[in-house]
Amino acid sequence: MSWNDAGTPAAAAGPIEKVLYEVKKTIVGQDVLLERLVVALLARGHILVEGVPGLAKTLAVKSLAEAIGGDFHRVQFTPDLVPADILGTRVFHQPTGEFQVSLGPVFTNLLLADEINRAPAKVQSALLEVMQERQVTIGRETHKVPNPFLVMATQNPIESEGTYPLPEAQVDRFMMKVVIGYPTVTEEFVVVERALAPAAVIQKIIDPEILVGLQQAADQVYVDPSLIEYAVNLAHATRDPAKVGLTDLAKYVTFGASPRSSISLVLAGRALAYLRGREYVVPEDLADLALDVLRHRLVLSYEALSDEITPDMILGKVLANLSVPEPAGRGR
Structure with missing residues (x-):
């Protein structure tokens, strides 16, 4: 094929x-x-x-x-x-x-x-x-x-x-x-x-x-470099929430998402774009999958457990504070 x-x-x-x-x-x-x-x-x-x-x-x-x-x-x-x-x-x-x-x-x-x-x-x-x-x-x-x-x-x-x-x-x-x-x-x-x-x-x-x-056809879906940067910045924000202005969340995160999360988010976003009938990835593809790709990679502190803070709550705030790129590939 x-x-x-x-x-x-x-x-x-x-x-x-x-x-x-x-x-x-x-x-x-x-x-x-x-x-x-x-x-x-x-x-x-x-x-x-x-x-x-x-x-x-x-x-x-x-x-x-x-x-x-x-x-x-x-x-x-x-x-x-x-x-x-x-x-x-x-x-x-x-x-x-x-x-x-x-x-x-x-x-x-x-x-x-x-x-x-x-x-x-x-x-x-x-x-x-x-x-x-x-x-x-x-x-x-x-x-x-x-x-x-x-x-x-x-x-x-x-x-x-x-x-x-x-x-x-x-x-x-x-x-x-x-x-x-x-x-x-x-x-x-x-x-x-x-x-x-x-x-x-x-x-x-x-x-x-x-x-x-x-699978091979999905590999051909275009991913704009700005979206790769967005995925990397998202992973880095989970390790250091202060980078996106969320200093108060730092005490809740012991370990953020690993570099494998950035790879997984881009690969999954590419597959989702293919499934939705597009030859290019848009920011919505990555945003829709962010929780599923990242939630299990965060290691929360005991303080987060005592305050009933969940990974989804932290990721929701990070996504809201992270600027979303406008990729040039949208018109492909």
């Missing part, structure tokens, strides 16, 4: 819209979540979905995987899980007298890490290498995972018993963290109504090869 034929944003709307339509056979509402999931697919980024029980987090990810096709593995994270259960291990083969590698469920196109915060840190950290470098080292051998490869994880924020907070290094590997809330009254009525009927069957709309072509 090339940019000049099937790779244009207008042409991409066809398969992407069909995928979303197929997913909506089982998912009611949650438009922001579904849009972010598709953005993550196009931008080759991993996504963390957080919400209270019963909001169809797992169902949304599973339905999207079925609509895309390819290999899909689901791992239910539990306290007794060990890294070898995910990555694989070396097994002694008695007839030959040699060790053979048994690859784990991480060798797939779409990996659903369900309730990821129920596994201890050593298991969560086992995903560090594969999420960043798309490879797994078992013994002395390195094995590449299939392309495309995406990790979509879910977690429940309200339970503390039997859960383990994700290490900062692990959280930073996720391009976005999407927080979802309760459905509206109308949406919940439709949810209950659908529950009374047989479950819809999700059809495969595209395959991994088509997804790779869409």
Whole structure:
């Protein structure tokens, strides 16, 4: 798939819209979540979905995987899980007298890490290498995972018993963290109504090869240098709020967003622009994704916790005080 034929944003709307339509056979509402999931697919980024029980987090990810096709593995994270259960291990083969590698469920196109915060840190950290470098080292051998490869994880924020907070290094590997809330009254009525009927069957709309072509086409979206500067300034403002005139927020932030956040914001903005049918990124693309890309990368102080200050509140003030550029590429 090339940019000049099937790779244009207008042409991409066809398969992407069909995928979303197929997913909506089982998912009611949650438009922001579904849009972010598709953005993550196009931008080759991993996504963390957080919400209270019963909001169809797992169902949304599973339905999207079925609509895309390819290999899909689901791992239910539990306290007794060990890294070898995910990555694989070396097994002694008695007839030959040699060790053979048994690859784990991480060798797939779409990996659903369900309730990821129920596994201890050593298991969560086992995903560090594969999420960043798309490879797994078992013994002395390195094995590449299939392309495309995406990790979509879910977690429940309200339970503390039997859960383990994700290490900062692990959280930073996720391009976005999407927080979802309760459905509206109308949406919940439709949810209950659908529950009374047989479950819809999700059809495969595209395959991994088509997804790779869409990813390559999204790579061609133009990003004006002023927007790259905007993303960098936004990340720097989270580390030093005084730069945007928010001196009073400095006491609430222990560590700001990492440089990986700037990269993720630009890549996700480019994918969102492509999804919205444009060949160039506009400031609104970055602003719409800023909370999802940055909220999980801030480490707040104990003072912020005592004053009930959240990352979203800090980011909202930073975005309001940061000047928005007018990129020259808008007219492309």
